[in-house]
Amino acid sequence: xxxxxxxxxxxxxxxxxxxxxxxxxxxxxxxxxxxxxxxxxxxxxxxxxxxxxxxxxxxxxxxxxxxxxxxxxxxxxxxxxxxxxxxxxxxxxxxxxxxxxxxxxxxxxxxxxx
Numbered sequence: 520x521x522x523x524x525x526x527x528x529x530x531x532x533x534x535x536x537x538x539x540x541x542x543x544x545x546x547x548x549x550x551x552x553x554x555x556x557x558x559x560x561x562x563x564x565x566x567x568x569x570x571x572x573x574x575x576x577x578x579x580x581x582x583x584x585x586x587x588x589x590x591x592x593x594x595x596x597x598x599x600x601x602x603x604x605x606x607x608x609x610x611x612x613x614x615x616x617x618x619x620x621x622x623x624x625x626x627x628x629x630x631x632x633x
Contacts, residue, residue: 522552522553523547525556525596529607535557536599547625596611596622597628599625
């Protein structure tokens, strides 16, 4: 099953924008396995610390016994609305693309799955 990482604005938004992440995860879970950054970073973590943790997660890989090689942990990144204004989300997208991980909006992933 395809595994997605949701990226979007967090800093400066009430409750770290967790409601938007949870809403997107709920929609995407019909079709994909989904992770959000809030699972890995504690509330109130400094931005730099959060980015180190999240870039590490995004770039980590796993061994695929089916393909007999290491593969990306994530098959794609789902971008929340407003990601363009988020320094962290822009970085996550750039890193994902540099690693060959496709990036699409949440709506594009949902449309593709239907």
